[in-house]
Amino acid sequence: MVQLKSPLLRQIRRKPLTAIAPITLLVVLVFLFFRSSGSQKLRTYSYKSKKSGFFNHHRDVIPRNLPGDHISHYDLNKLASTPMAAYNKERVLILSPMSKFYNEYWQNILTLTYPRELIELGFIVPRTAEGDVALKKLEKAVKQVQTKDARFAKVTILRQDSESLASQKEKDRHALKVQKERRANMALARNSLLFTTLGPFTSWVLWLDSDIIETPHSLIEDLVSHDKPVISANCYQRYYDDEKKALSIRPYDFNNWVESDEGLKIAAGLEDDEIIVEGYAELATYRPLMAHFYDAKGDINTEMALDGVGGAAVLVKADVHRDGAMFPSFPFYHLIETEGFAKMVKRLGYEVFGLPNYLVFHFNE
Structure with missing residues (x-):
């Protein structure tokens, strides 16, 4: 008979159940050792x-x-654009194509009373010599504000990847012969800026031209209070009247208009790639222009239904853009850029309005 000399073996023979626990532990340790050595480490999230x-x-x-x-x-069903935008903490995106930097424009932006932490700014600057100068000035101005506590929620600056007119002088950029090219380029710039900056938290988009140097401080609150899909201020210009020997004002933006029978008749006779641009004697459409409806004694909240808009100071509910309203860089019903935008807005089923007695002012060169 074989003798069990080991005390451990004699113990196992007398009480076999006492060995189950250590043997099981040993097997588990061996299994885990070989499993971990033969597999990669799992990523943790x-x-x-x-x-x-x-x-x-x-x-x-x-x-x-x-x-x-x-x-x-993001739940876009919870995103609202209401007439109590500031109270509801609705985010406003101010977009400005910029070929020149006007300090008056920037100072006016800084005086807006809408909460700055709810405002995002977006700019697009052309790749021209003037654009390079504007970019440097803009970056300097932005840095001075964004390093302080009262900063904007976000600032985005883009460089335009399409061509721009060589001259940005007022008389050159408003010549009739360059309007199709100029406005097509502007439409491309606006679309690039819009599609890059519009976020899932944006409730309103304020298009504000970079040469608008004076607006009411409550511009955003005033425009949102009308609760319209698209609403435009009336753009005027201050100038020195030599006859009166005093400062006066005059209409500037003639792109806010109501369609006329003559305008429709002209459009019907055009080729597909031709456009109508408002405010030129060569194209007498006889459209009622909002610029001519200003009443100095009238109610600033008076509304006027429009068929065309300019880009001076236009507030748009962000959902209008999300639904597809953009700035056509091609003839769209013989309209282009901001006027084409208004046409597209109406084709989408929205209404467009203007405020003839609510003025903003354009820089006077």
């Missing part, structure tokens, strides 16, 4: 929910080992 973002419905999923990889959720 941290799922962090936070209440940042406009709707408190913004969830980031951030892998610890993959920096920058995330998923953002």
Whole structure:
């Protein structure tokens, strides 16, 4: 008979159940050792929910080992554009194509009373010598503001990738012969700026030309209070009247208009690639122009239904842009750029309005 000399073996023979636990532990350790040595290390992910973002419905999923990889959720059904925009903390995006930097324009922006933390700014600057100068001045102005506590929510500056007119002097850029080329380029610039900056938290888009140097400080609150899909201010210009020997004002933007029978008749006789531009004697459409309806004693909240708009100071509900309203760089019903935009807005089923007694002022060269 074989003798069990080992005390451990004698113990197992007398009480076999006492060996189950250590043997099981040993088997598990061996299994885990070989499994871990023969496989790659698994990545771990941290799922962090936070209440940042406009709707408190913004969830980031951030892998610890993959920096920058995330998923953002936005519920656009909860996004509103209301006449109480500031109270409801609605985000406003101010967009300005800029060929020249006017300090008066920038100072006017800084005096707007809408909460600055709810305002985003977007600019597009042409690749010209004047554009280079404007870019340097703009960047300097932005840095001075964005380093302070009262900063804008976001500022975006783009360089235009399409051609621009060589001369940006007022008499050159408003010549009739260059209007189709100029406005096509402007439409491309506006679309690039819009599609780059419009976010899922944007409620309103204010198109404000960079040569608009004077507006009411409450411009945004005033325009949103009308609660219209598209609404335009009336653009005038201050000048020195030699006859009266005093400062006076005159209409500047003639692109805010109501369609006329003559305008429709002219359009019907045009080739597909031809356009109508308003405000030129060579194209007498006899359209009622909002610029001529200004009443110094009238109510500034008086509304006027429009068929065409300019780009001086136009407030648009962001959903109008999201639904497809953009600035055609091609003849669209014989209209282009901002006037073509108004036509597209109406084709989408929205209404366009203007405020004939609500003035903003253009720089006078």
